[in-house]
Amino acid sequence: MGFERIWAPWRLAYVKGEGAELQPADCKLELLPGGDPECFICQAVADTADRRRYVLARTEHSITILNLYPYNTGHLLIAPRLHRARLDELTDGEQIELAQTLTRMVGLLEKVLRPQGFNVGLNLGRAAGAGLPGHLHWHVVPRWVGDTNFMPVMASVRVIPDSLDALWQALTEALAES
Numbered sequence: 001m002g003f004e005r006i007w008a009p010w011r012l013a014y015v016k017g018e019g020a021e022l023q024p025a026d027c028k029l030e031l032l033p034g035g036d037p038e039c040f041i042c043q044a045v046a047d048t049a050d051r052r053r054y055v056l057a058r059t060e061h062s063i064t065i066l067n068l069y070p071y072n073t074g075h076l077l078i079a080p081r082l083h084r085a086r087l088d089e090l091t092d093g094e095q096i097e098l099a100q101t102l103t104r105m106v107g108l109l110e111k112v113l114r115p116q117g118f119n120v121g122l123n124l125g126r127a128a129g130a131g132l133p134g135h136l137h138w139h140v141v142p143r144w145v146g147d148t149n150f151m152p153v154m155a156s157v158r159v160i161p162d163s164l165d166a167l168w169q170a171l172t173e174a175l176a177e178s
Helices: 009-015 018-022 040-046 092-113 150-155 164-177
Strands: 055-058 062-066 076-080 117-122 138-143
Touching: 040 062, 055 092, 055 164, 062 092, 062 164, 076 092, 092 117, 092 138, 092 164
Parallel strands: none
Antiparallel strands: 055 062, 062 076, 076 138, 117 138
């Protein structure tokens, strides 16, 4: 059986131990009420280092982050700023703003990446596939005809053609222009 090679330059800081300042034990972040110090979304909300955390946008009730382990180029996570595990915990204002943020981010991705479609979804609970079941977050995954090529099927490898740094830069510049 062969091995797979995956290009992931954004993980170099972690491998070299330079990402230690992002680890919960080392963080002295002022979390919002109810925030979980182990939750990467709560950490991103509390941290002002948007580029380091790949935060694209913040609103009163939401945060948008690039997924560190994307299914496809442009994979975003949109979450409430407060640590909420259930939909019925969201206020009306949070629900409205999350929907508006989702709409805005789809428009941003359409402008910058020109995808031909999207997968948008929420995994509610661990049994449904939520890797972070304590903090609601919607996945926005741009799709192109043919992006499910032979690599995932034959080699169990996904090819992500852009670095997170380059994508963050392009998306934040486009947001600043809008």
